[in-house]
Amino acid sequence: MTSVRLGEPHAGSGEAVASLARLPNRIGALCLVELQKLRHDRTELVTRSIQPALWLLIFGTTFTRIRAIPTGNVPYLDFLAPGILAQSALFISIFFGIQVIWERDAGVLAKLLVTPTPRAALVTAKAFAAGVRAIAQVVIVLVLAALLGVDLTVNPLRWLAAVLVVVLGSAFFCCLSITIAGLVLTRERLMGIGQAITMPLFFASNALYPVAIMPVWLKVLSRVNPLSYEVDALRGMLVGTPHNLALDVVVLVVAAAASISVASALLGRLAR
Amino acid sequence: MAEQVAVRRATALRASGLIYRFGQHVAVDHVDLDVAAGEAFGLLGPNGAGKTTTIRIMTTLLPVQEGEVDVFGRDVRRAKMAVRRSIGYLPQQLSADAALTGRENVALFARLFDVPSRERRDRVAEVLDAVGLTPSADRLAKTYSGGMVRRLELAQALVNRPRMLILDEPTIGLDPIARGDVWQHVRDLRESTGMTVLLTTHYMDEADQMCDRIALMHEGSIRACGPPDELKATLGPGTTLEEVFRHYTGGTLDEQGGSFRDVRQTRRTARRLG
């Protein structure tokens, strides 16, 4: 009945080059898993849309009507939509550190770490998986925004750029949370820290209001907050506000790369 | 001398002078092991003996603090990737992704072990069949019983066709039928492939039946090592492994060692998935 055979021993030389070549396959495998989970349980996709929907529906429409926040010639709701989109991507990716701890507690991480996959590849794959997961969420928020009358671009290239930006931003926040997970090691502590930083990250960015009306200290915080660059790019791409896409992408790429390398260095700690 | 070399089989695993400390606590204390290719080798000991720690060093999960470990001639410290390719590992805990189906769980590992895409689908089906999970392959793993999860994990470990299977308490928390079932699959596998198996357990009878050789581990060190029959014979006819164990460690498996942490960890393994 058992028809399993023994494998040939693999050559060990050139392992570094070979593992680099296999990176896309690894990333593909772990992104696929993310989509499979989403397919098995779609309720999360819906429940996680409630909060952004409320922001758009209540906060957005109210502030659009009372014109309390000066957003130039774009309606406030249009200004807000990309910010809320970035926020929902942030909330999803910040959750990935908790997922990694959960996988550690469930013994799954140990098995992943015993596959011939470099730590950096596992983390990069998680980062992309967070991006894929965020995109699924973002689509729902965008549909909502369109229904509320937000004037979204129809240019496919701009859509593509927006997708790239969401993936980069999610990669950064995902690896930020894996990094924290690698430092604090327990789910409770990570949840505490996660809750303590997500709202400040959101409020200390340009997601809700333009940088121009911020007090100086908030301007500084917003300037060092990668979320601001994500929002700037998304707003520019989706509703056509003035933006600096090159700078935004460079900041996001550097932030993502840095957080991936720090998170990979710390990942092994979780399995000790 | 020449004869001896010719007779000796290839070595699957060799550890010498292995020491591992968690802070001040010495969990593994000067362990030497030699497992021949094709052998079924059992590491036996009570809670907290250091079995899992030893295994986690061999699987590259823990760093080699002191001593040497080779797996099929590759140094665990230097050739991590090669070592990982050559082993299939079942951790002590039931560990499959509860939110994926059985097939998806195995397919993920097929990809992570670089099974060529042409063969992937067939190989995944083949190992699922080998552990008798074909009928439930497309159900979510969270609906599986403990025994099914363990068999799923076997399939995950086998999809890579490893040269050595490392099983950390593969039957812990399973009912007697599921236990017998897991061992039957391991036995079938050995028969058809001659795969090396390194396992830990604290069920003496299982070790007695499954293993060519066993090592008795206690408080981090190996107290005795050899074929079960030889170990029993040293204490005269009619001895059980239980008695052998008591002889070498001065205690029984049940009452020795086992801090609260150990017991809690063990109990967690007995629960179902997520």
Ligand SMILES: Nc1ncnc2c1ncn2[C@@H]1O[C@H](COP(=O)(O)OP(=O)(O)OP(=O)(O)O)[C@@H](O)[C@H]1O
């Ligand atoms: N991560 C850890 N941090 C601190 N101490 C640990 C850790 N893991 C294990 N230990 C300690 O090391 C010793 C050996 O533990 P180990 O898990 O290797 O034992 P074991 O033989 O596998 O026991 P069991 O039968 O309970 O699985 C124990 O005293 C345990 O408390």
Ligand SMILES: [Mg+2]
């Ligand atoms: Mg153990």
